[in-house]
Amino acid sequence: MNITEFVGGKIRQYRKGKGKTLEELSSASGLTVNYLSMIEKGEANATLMKLEPIIYALEINWTDIIPIKHDEEKR
Structure with missing residues (x-):
């Protein structure tokens, strides 16, 4: 699993956990459904400027979607 897949998976996890649709x-967030779907699948390498409105919309922190050393060891 690469970093884009990891971050996308975390975004999907938090979105679904909060009961939100795409x-x-x-x-x-102001981003298109198609682009968000691509991010969640790890098919789009989102910039920090694109991740910021997602984080704000989901009411989470950067640390919720960025892998830490422990996460990296699992990959």
């Missing part, structure tokens, strides 16, 4: 996250 459409709701799109509306809240």
